Amino acid sequence: MAVVVGWMTVFLIAEVCIDGLQGIYRALRATYGVSSYVARGFLLSALATPGIIAALLVYGLHNRTTDEYPRCAECGYILHGLTEPRCPECGTSI
Numbered sequence: 001m002a003v004v005v006g007w008m009t010v011f012l013i014a015e016v017c018i019d020g021l022q023g024i025y026r027a028l029r030a031t032y033g034v035s036s037y038v039a040r041g042f043l044l045s046a047l048a049t050p051g052i053i054a055a056l057l058v059y060g061l062h063n064r065t066t067d068e069y070p071r072c073a074e075c076g077y078i079l080h081g082l083t084e085p086r087c088p089e090c091g092t093s094i
Helices: 002-020 022-032 036-062
Strands: none
Touching: 022 036
């Protein structure tokens, strides 16, 4: 239900933005002769793309792990506290 409400909000905001961008909308229709659905789709994608990119960047930066311990380049094993310069998991020399 929350996803549906979220998408409805996105479309409502897009409609408001499209209504505010009537000059671009009319220019697309007059210059290129595109239908109203194509012009609205173009404007919706132009408005939604920066938001989607920002959301993906925030999600990617939020969910990355930041360990202070070094890891093996081959298998990812945490190398903290080793007595030998070799990964105990895969045997790679460090």
